[in-house]
Amino acid sequence: MIEDAIKAFRKGKPVLIYDFDDREGETDIAIPALSVEPEDVAMMRIDGGGLICVSIPFSAAEKLGLPFMHDILSFSARMFPQLERIAHFDISYDSRSSFSLWVNHRDTYTGITDVDRSLTIRKVGEAVKSVLSGEDFDFGREFRSPGHVAILKASQKLVYERVGQTELSIAIAELAGITPAVAICEMLDDKSGRALSKEDAMKYAAEYDIPFVEGREVVEYYKKRAEELKIRV
């Protein structure tokens, strides 16, 4: 199914990514950022229901001047002392969060509508494309923060370091050879109040003909390809 996911990404189409039974146990809807239209934001919020975020690679975030929010809060504790304890991280399934800034493109109005969020997401995709092509990009000229779309910054060694949906979505984009900026949103279950079960996410995938992949497949395939291509340590 990983090859179907790669093909879907090449066409700018959605993929469902389940992480691991022993991690979040969550499925995210993932769509290449450059292809996100207002209808895609509506689909993510209606059929997903979680936060609508955009994953970008570590290197692109560094070039754009986007730190991890954790590092911003830790530094800011010099001015706002309580932040030190609030930023202390203690979740059981991971060593840290991939949140960077929450942003709006400056051409948005409130920032929250489907039209506005899709614009912000596409423009983040364009920003990533620019800096990865070696161009300069003035992020503050085009975006303001705080805003309504969270940027997720993948870990530096990608799936060799962390295997959250942030890294998995970027890994699939790299395998597809597309601009590695991917809108993702968690799928929630209206009835149980918890994450949508893997079984229900697979049913949704089958119903709408969307490829469904698991973290395990993505990581195995990525490492195999990386070794073949020697694109990564």
Add this chain to the structure above:
Amino acid sequence: MIEDAIKAFRKGKPVLIYDFDDREGETDIAIPALSVEPEDVAMMRIDGGGLICVSIPFSAAEKLGLPFMHDILSFSARMFPQLERIAHFDISYDSRSSFSLWVNHRDTYTGITDVDRSLTIRKVGEAVKSVLSGEDFDFGREFRSPGHVAILKASQKLVYERVGQTELSIAIAELAGITPAVAICEMLDDKSGRALSKEDAMKYAAEYDIPFVEGREVVEYYKKRAEELKIRV
């Protein structure tokens, strides 16, 4: 209708708050934080569709050590220079955003499910109740950031200074005499990709028997009551 809204808040029930035609032109679902259950989070994300946030008064945020995100980013520009420009605010209808931190209660798992977000919201309500009763509250012991629920910090002079849904929801809570911590979520329109129209929000309110109030009514009533009670300059 403002009196119906006050009564609903006293019962822990939802209210729809429309701001102003010449401001965001948006309706938010608003529910007293202490009453928010998983079904309420599901209702906000399904029938609303925007970000699920919790408004708290300026004074409570100060006591809890919660700065505006804008101030955090501005200070952090000393370490991360690009943040200076990204934090530069230029929206047409307001002078600044009320975003503070995005948080999860430490007893949540991923933080995003209806069960988790409702816990975070109720616990923020309890934190506000504690500090407004003069008790100490160690926010960092109970919450971590970054997380999945945005705290919105009302302006210091409330509706005398800013009239966003953050301030309007806190004004109604104060008028109701309940703990002033209110979960709010913007109502979006699936078809147009824009904010739900005032007319459609009013239809929804009538269908579900939820009071609908406009910013103008809230501000007028609040100022009149404040003058009578001399509770505010």
